[in-house]
Amino acid sequence: MKCVISVLGKDRSGIVAAIATTLAECSANIDDISQTILGQGDIFSMTMLTTLAPEACDFNTVQEKLEKVGADLGVQIIIQREDVFQMMYKI
Template sequence: MKCVISVLGKDRSGIVAAIATALADCGANIDDISQTILDDIFSMTMLATLDTEKADFNTVQERLAKISDDLGMQIIIQREDVFQYMYKI
């Protein structure tokens, strides 16, 4: 299952490492990643493939929610198909 992960918040060290580690622990693969820092604001978008036999969408979402709380950042995960439908005209 492909997912889009969006991250936004105050820049600090360890953001990418925390998210990448959580995804790896859940058996997910990062297919593409884009990040930028505007002044002191960190923004990142990832496309990841989840291994639903190892961890389902809800499990990954809960894991990212904990990291969101720990880092004080906004982390949103969406199924790619839902993300695509949101932007169809």
């Protein structure tokens, strides 16, 4: 299952590592990643395209784990199924 993960928050060390570790623990694969620091270096923004392995961790489990990581890091993490994401932006 393809998913889009968006991360936004105050920049700090370890954000990418914590999210990548959580995804690896769920047997998910990071297919593509884009990240940037916005403004004067305060705001971290990252978007990932991932493939989940539902037999290892279902969508809701991954979402709960990422919410916990986001709370621990003080960043907002949103995960959406790619098909839902694509439908939201179709004309």
